[in-house]
Amino acid sequence: MNHLADNWIDRFQGLRGLPADIRADLKSGSRIVSVPAGTRVFEPGQSADNLLLLLEGTVRVQHHSATGRDVLLYRVHAGESCVLTTACMLAFENYSAEGIAETAVTAAAIPRKVFDELVAHSSIFREFVFTAYSRRITDLFTLIDDIVFQRMDVRLASRLLELANAEGYVHATHAVLASELGTAREVISRTLSEFHRRGWIEQLRGEIRLLGREGLEQLVRSV
Amino acid sequence: MNHLADNWIDRFQGLRGLPADIRADLKSGSRIVSVPAGTRVFEPGQSADNLLLLLEGTVRVQHHSATGRDVLLYRVHAGESCVLTTACMLAFENYSAEGIAETAVTAAAIPRKVFDELVAHSSIFREFVFTAYSRRITDLFTLIDDIVFQRMDVRLASRLLELANAEGYVHATHAVLASELGTAREVISRTLSEFHRRGWIEQLRGEIRLLGREGLEQLVRSV
DNA sequence: CTTGGTCGGTGACCAAGTCACACAATACCG
DNA sequence: CGGTATTGTGTGACTTGGTCACCGACCAAG
Missing domain, CATH: 2.60.120.10 (Jelly Rolls)
Known part of the structure; x- marks a missing residue:
């Protein structure tokens, strides 16, 4: 040191x-x-x-x-x-x-x-x-x-992009993400399900894997 | 000066x-x-x-x-x-x-x-x-x-109490109140209607008259 | 008195937060 | 090792808040 x-x-x-x-x-x-x-x-x-x-x-x-x-x-x-x-x-x-x-x-x-x-x-x-x-x-x-103005899905997407490491993994539970964004855990769970449905992410326990950044980035840009 | x-x-x-x-x-x-x-x-x-x-x-x-x-x-x-x-x-x-x-x-x-x-x-x-x-x-x-945490009706009530002059009048349009609280005009209109229904306020054009502060204050305290 | 602008009201709809659960994975512990 | 507690996630029903599209009432200027 x-x-x-x-x-x-x-x-x-x-x-x-x-x-x-x-x-x-x-x-x-x-x-x-x-x-x-x-x-x-x-x-x-x-x-x-x-x-x-x-x-x-x-x-x-x-x-x-x-x-x-x-x-x-x-x-x-x-x-x-x-x-x-x-x-x-x-x-x-x-x-x-x-x-x-x-x-x-x-x-x-x-x-x-x-x-x-x-x-x-x-x-x-x-x-x-x-x-x-x-x-x-x-x-x-x-x-x-x-x-005040931003939709939750956009905020979550951009946060995931921020938090992801080089391999595309985000180490965080739904509850943690909820407190990051000042919302409720359920909202995160639902939004993540939606992201999964769209093929943007994969979900593991306590961890999320981004399958490419394109989808999320497009959502963020779409504002 | x-x-x-x-x-x-x-x-x-x-x-x-x-x-x-x-x-x-x-x-x-x-x-x-x-x-x-x-x-x-x-x-x-x-x-x-x-x-x-x-x-x-x-x-x-x-x-x-x-x-x-x-x-x-x-x-x-x-x-x-x-x-x-x-x-x-x-x-x-x-x-x-x-x-x-x-x-x-x-x-x-x-x-x-x-x-x-x-x-x-x-x-x-x-x-x-x-x-x-x-x-x-x-x-x-x-x-x-x-x-993040407060309900709109509570926020509006407390803002009305703040803005009221000594005679109990608040000089503001719904649109102004909406921008004070970062919400939409319609939300203010509805909430004010509700306050009126409860007998807490009277509505004039561009102006609101508080009929006593008790009701509003109780709502604010009730959090 | 018209005309255009501001102000407020309303219904339908969508997004988000809340509540009450259920269930699976993991951690802990005897 | 198996059982129990804790933690993480999924889901349906409901409430609140925000958006959209409109309407009619009021008001001021010409």
Whole structure:
């Protein structure tokens, strides 16, 4: 993991331009943390005191609703910052969103105080942070648009295409897909049956195999 | 309008603690602008070069979708900052959200350059900005939750209670309410008929009169 | 008074979410 | 190893919400 500790800053597009002195502050002021898959990186009510910059793995940010269902809000990938923890850090409000490590995760944790100093002293760091915020906000806009206007079959098709690995397998139960899209498990089951009927997929327990991407892609494009 | 120009900073909770020198910079670096109701304050594709702090009026931030319908994302009220313009200012991405003045609006416009300096030099200003961001993000979370899990009748009832003036009148057409809630006009018409049938409201052209708030409030609470 | 535009109402239909099951595959455990 | 619990999936009946196609009522301008 030492190679990570050395030059992790360059993994972030927006930080590459940082001058040497700020880099040094950032490196010495932060520490590298690793957590296993499934860890709650942050949770409702808990005030975060570190900004996380993801070096490896993905974090799923979701909202747990009163009715017991979850909605996926967005994913944070390696090379992105988990700006929601910033929000937690700096704002008085406590969120009802939680972050869960989907895979094993390695991240650079920047304490509140260091973060504040970096924002004050580096315009590049400022831009990095604000860009991260805007990306999240636009992601949320897109999500809302999707939820309101897009048909479920199209949303599911495009999600399957996203989640499929190189061999065309998607490792996910119907229930997981339902929570990804903020819908009910039954709806996923039915839509998948339909996809199967059309010869686009094959179903296994806990897994879906895409038989070519053409059909699904056409459905997605057809909007 | 001169009384506004003098002490507008104190209208913002988060800015009251600003030290005198920063205040002076903020005041001299910004200017007061007024626009009539209906003005597009910002729009997709246009890169904003001012952060707006609303002194009077409200701005409706909405997303215009490909299907021709609009969704209300949130409202910015007097005493709040329109942080989306910040996002536009600082980020490379161009938004598909637009801001429309719902009433005549007076605002303090802070140019990009001044904004950046203030963020660098004042921790209080920093906190103000980040707090604004977090509030928007949580608002969006709540909206998503609402859309996904809440029944339309409940959402409409609570919106009517919000929008009603002291005399219990809501000045809005069914079409407007539909776009507020991201649904179709017909759905609003039906739900309002149902509310009328229950004796909760009276309908006029372009206007709704609440006959007491108890029924609606009970529906909202019943969730 | 016409005419065109806005506003609201309605029925038929489709898409999606809910509820209540049933049943198969797998995991666990004595 | 076999039995039981848990998890994953399938399905029918029903409700809610969104879409489409229309209509008639109101309103303002000429």
